Amino acid sequence: xxxxxxxxxxxxxxxxxxxxxxxxxxxxxxxxxxxxxxxxxxxxxxxxxxxxxxxxxxxxxxxxxxxxxxxxxxxxxxxxxxxxxxxxxxxxxxxxxxxxxxxxxxxxxxxxxxxxxxxxxxxxxxxxxxxxxxxxxxxxxxxxxxxxxxxxxxxxxxxxxxxxxxxxxxxxxxxxxxxxxxxxxxxxxxxxxxxxxxxxxxxxxxxxxxxxxxxxxxxxxxxxxxxxxxxxxxxxxxxxxxxxxxxxxxxxxxxxxxxxxxxxxxxxxxxxxxxxxxxxxxxxxxxxxxxxxxxxxxxxxxxxxxxxxx
Amino acid sequence: xxxxxxxxxxxxxxxxxxxxxxxxxxxxxxxxxxxxxxxxxxxxxxxxxxxxxxxxxxxxxxxxxxxxxxxxxxxxxxxxxxxxxxxxxxxxxxxxxxxxxxxxxxxxxxxxxxxxxxxxxxxxxxxxxxxxxxxxxxxxxxxxxxxxxxxxxxxxxxxxxxxxxxxxxxxxxxxxxxxxxxxxxxxxxxxxxxxxxxxxxxxxxxxxxxxxxxxxxxxxxxxxxxxxxxxxxxxxxxxxxxxxxxxxxxxxxxxxxxxxxx
Numbered sequence: 001x002x003x004x005x006x007x008x009x010x011x012x013x014x015x016x017x018x019x020x021x022x023x024x025x026x027x028x029x030x031x032x033x034x035x036x037x038x039x040x041x042x043x044x045x046x047x048x049x050x051x052x053x054x055x056x057x058x059x060x061x062x063x064x065x066x067x068x069x070x071x072x073x074x075x076x077x078x079x080x081x082x083x084x085x086x087x088x089x090x091x092x093x094x095x096x097x098x099x100x101x102x103x104x105x106x107x108x109x110x111x112x113x114x115x116x117x118x119x120x121x122x123x124x125x126x127x128x129x130x131x132x133x134x135x136x137x138x139x140x141x142x143x144x145x146x147x148x149x150x151x152x153x154x155x156x157x158x159x160x161x162x163x164x165x166x167x168x169x170x171x172x173x174x175x176x177x178x179x180x181x182x183x184x185x186x187x188x189x190x191x192x193x194x195x196x197x198x199x200x201x202x203x204x205x206x207x208x209x210x211x212x213x214x215x216x217x218x219x220x221x222x223x224x225x226x227x228x229x230x231x232x233x234x235x236x237x238x239x240x241x242x243x244x245x246x247x248x249x250x251x252x253x254x255x256x257x258x259x260x261x262x263x264x265x266x267x268x269x270x271x272x273x274x275x276x277x278x279x280x281x282x283x284x285x286x287x288x289x290x291x292x293x294x295x296x297x298x299x300x301x302x303x304x305x306x307x308x309x310x
Numbered sequence: 311x312x313x314x315x316x317x318x319x320x321x322x323x324x325x326x327x328x329x330x331x332x333x334x335x336x337x338x339x340x341x342x343x344x345x346x347x348x349x350x351x352x353x354x355x356x357x358x359x360x361x362x363x364x365x366x367x368x369x370x371x372x373x374x375x376x377x378x379x380x381x382x383x384x385x386x387x388x389x390x391x392x393x394x395x396x397x398x399x400x401x402x403x404x405x406x407x408x409x410x411x412x413x414x415x416x417x418x419x420x421x422x423x424x425x426x427x428x429x430x431x432x433x434x435x436x437x438x439x440x441x442x443x444x445x446x447x448x449x450x451x452x453x454x455x456x457x458x459x460x461x462x463x464x465x466x467x468x469x470x471x472x473x474x475x476x477x478x479x480x481x482x483x484x485x486x487x488x489x490x491x492x493x494x495x496x497x498x499x500x501x502x503x504x505x506x507x508x509x510x511x512x513x514x515x516x517x518x519x520x521x522x523x524x525x526x527x528x529x530x531x532x533x534x535x536x537x538x539x540x541x542x543x544x545x546x547x548x549x550x551x552x553x554x555x556x557x558x559x560x561x562x563x564x565x566x567x568x569x570x571x572x
Contacts, residue, residue, distance in 0.1 A: 016572070059414055060571055061315070079417045087415035093408035097336040106335065109328035110416035154412075 005032035005068070006162050006193050007056060012065035014051055014217075025051045026062070027217035033162070038184070038194040040204040040211030042300060044309040048217035049197040050090065053164055056195070057082060070161055083111060086155030090166040092147050094139045100126070100150055101135045108157040121157060128183065129153040145176025152183060162193045169203060181206060201297040215304045225296050233294040233302060234258050236274035241266040244286035252280045263306050270294070316571075320563040321421040329413060329426030330433070337434060348438030349445055352387045356380055356449075359506065370508060373537060380451045381536035382505040384442050384460075385467055385528040392435035392468040393496060396475025397488045400427050404479065410570070420570060424563050428476055432468030439464040446536075454538035463535070467528045470551050473558035474524070480565035504529045524554040 014026040026048045033039045041049045054060045056067055058078020067074040069081040095103050101122055108118035126132045129149035134142065142150065148168065155163055168184075169177040177200075184194060184207055198204050204211050205225045213221040213228075221228055238257070240248060242265075249267040253260045256276045257269035269277055274291055281289045337344060356379060364375035403409040413423050440461070446452045452460075478491050502516060503509070503525035509517050520526045527547035534541050541547060 057415065079419055082415065082417040089408075089411060089415065091408060091411075093412040095332070095336075095409060095412075096407065097339065102335070106328070106332050107412065107416065109331065110413060110418055112325075112328075112417075 004035070006035050006070060007195065008032035008066075008068045009052070009056065010066045012052070012055055012067065013063045014048075014055060014060070015063050025217050026055065028065070029214070029217065029219055031212055031219065031222065033193055033195060035161075035193055036188070036191050037209040038188055038196060038207050040208035041195070041197040041214055042199065042201075042204055042211055042296075043197075043214035044199065044304050046309055047214045047304075049214060050166060051217075052214070053166055053195070053197065057085070057087065057164065083158065084161045086158065086160035086163040088148075088151050088155045088163065088165040088168050090170065092151060094147060094150060094154070096139045099136045099138055100131055100142070103139070103150060104154055104157055107154045111158045113158065118157065121159075125153040125156055128156070128186075130179070143176075145172050145179065148172060148176065148180060149183070152180065156187075160192070162195065163187065165194060165196045167198055168196065169198070169200065177203070201295060201300055205296045213300060213303050220303050221299070229294055229296060229299050233299050234270040234272050235294055236271050236291070237294050237298055238269040238271070238274050238277045238281070238289055238291050239266055240269065240281060240287050240289040242287045244284065248281070248284055248287045252284075253277065256280065261301075261306065268298075270298070316567050317564060320425065320560060321419065322425060323419075323422055325418055325422040326426035326429060329418065329423060330430050332409075333426070333430040334433070337437075341437075344434075345438060345441045348387065348391050349441050351390070352383050352442050353445060355383055376449070377451050377537060378533075379506065380446050380449065381533040382503075382529045384439060384446070384464070384536070385503075385525060385532050386500055386505050387442055388435045388439045388464050388467050389471045389496070389525055389528070391438045392431045392471040393475045393492075395431035395434050396427065396472040397479055397482075397491065398485065400431070400476065400479050401482055401485065401488075403427075404570075414570075420567055421563060424476060424559075424566050428469060428472045428559060428562070431472035431475065432465055435468035435472070436461070436465045439468070452536045454535075456535040456538055456540070460532055460535050463528070463531055466548075466551055466555065467524075467532075470524050470528075470555040470558070473555050473562055476562035477558050477565060480562055480569050499523050499525050502526065504533075522550065524551055527551045 009032065010030050012026050012029045016023050016025060029052060031039070041052060043049050051060070055062050056069060056074065058075035058081065061075050069078070070084040072081040074081055095106060098106060104122050104125060105115065105118050108121070109115070123132070126135055129152060131146060131150060131153065134146065139147065152168070169180050172180065181203065188194060196204070196207060208225060210222065210224055212219050221232065223231070240253070245265055245267050246262065249260060249262060253267055253269045256271070258271045260267055260269040271277060278291055281287055356376065360376035360379050367375045369375065370378045410423055414420060443452060443457065478488065482488065502512070502520045503523055504520065509520045509526065512520065527550040530547045531541045531544060
């Protein structure tokens with residue numbers, strides 16, 4: 001499988017600092033991407049997602065381990081490998097001095113693509129990102145969603161085989177997020193491979209064929225989203241909240257739920273048979289509830305814990 | 311990044327061209343304002359000192375003071391243009407605007423970016439140098455064939471101060487840091503390098519220091535050429551400039567790698 005992988009990462013390790021202040025960012029991480037799939041890296045802030053992407057792109061050197069990107073060893077051959085790769089970074093770094101079309105033209109030149117070829121690609125990319133009308137607009141005139149779409153179009157200027165997307169929808173409104181998801185699905189249909197980092201669980205669940213949950217630089221689970229949920233989590237979740245929720249948890253959830261967690265004033269009950277819980281809540285006073293199937297967020301919280309990360 | 315690759319010699323490649331073109335394209339949009347700004351400052355200096363002080367001084371070693379000042383201050387202007395670009399503008403592209411992050415996601419290396427920024431700052435300072443030369447021609451200064459030799463020298467001066475600027479860019483935590491560079495490095499150097507008055511007016515120990523400064527070497531090379539003569543010690547002054555240029559470019563490349571590739 002590794003031979004045919006478009007990106008393969010083996011025993012990757014990266015630390016910063018030395019002695020007492022030594023800090024492990026990426027801890028013996030291994031994974032590989034099959035052609036045409038969307039692979040997600042999920043993890044809380046500071047889990048090592050962005051550093052992993054930087055290592056895969058050859059922008060920083062690992063302490064140990066191997067990366068092969070589009071068939072080339074990284075970081076040794078990273079520059080040549082990046083010819084076949086597109087990157088949508090976490091923050092916008094579009095050129096504010098240029099128009100939309102100029103941004104694409106200038107970026108295409110960095111790949112050594114002839115101006116004539118870039119000029120041919122620009123109209124298609126603008127259409128793909130629904131920015132044809134904004135061709136000559138300056139970046140400051142674009143909304144957040146438009147900027148993100150332009151960044152995506154820019155990442156496609158070299159017709160890459162593999163696209164790195166670092167939190168592509170952070171900070172976007174729901175409409176803009178759906179539009180980005182729609183474009184990513186189109187790209188997957190065209191046979192592109194996507195490596196996505198995100199901490200939006202619905203995004204990962206919708207888009208990713210497979211995903212890895214990472215925490216403290218280590219992989220703690222890997223697989224298809226539904227398989228992971230089935231393997232690690234009870235099928236049903238009952239969320240109870242309200243003034244009497246905590247008392248209800250003590251008296252009822254303790255007995256009837258397989259396990260339960262309290263976060264603030266909400267009680268999360270995990271179970272394979274929710275009916276007794278729902279029955280007890282139907283006539284409970286001062287407690288409201290939601291009954292739903294378990295999702296990726298439940299898995300994520302179970303694996304990485306509920307405490308805040310900085 | 312391991313130690314060996316951190317200290318490796320800079321890699322030179324034509325990949326710098328599209329990055330240089332990017333900066334040129336931005337400059338082209340604001341070229342008029344940029345060049346006018348670059349001319350205004352030396353022009354004010356020339357008028358204020360040239361006519362104000364020139365009326366008192368008349369000549370220095372037989373040269374009209376205005377000519378003396380103009381032939382030295384073009385070096386200072388090129389130094390300033392190149393330093394501003396390699397400090398404020400480059401820092402903005404590297405840090406605030408994150409243009410470099412986008413470059414590094416393309417098949418470009420950090421060495422390509424540093425080389426492009428150095429050559430761009432030198433080019434931009436040459437553009438303002440040429441504009442200033444135009445003003446000087448109108449004042450009747452520098453109308454000699456030797457002035458042609460000044461052009462490559464201005465580019466070398468630009469490269470030298472761009473490289474020096476990039477060293478400080480690589481270690482800067484914010485824009486404020488550059489104020490120190492200008493007040494503690496640039497300003498004293500201007501007064502020690504014979505722009506406004508001959509270095510021979512200084513005490514001997516300061517004259518020695520002046521000989522070792524890049525701007526001093528630049529003035530020694532450019533002033534006689536602008537006045538229709540030839541430099542007294544061209545090899546020595548060229549060696550000084552090139553030593554600063556090469557050493558600081560290497561240092562800038564190393565420090566930038568250390569900053570960004572960790």
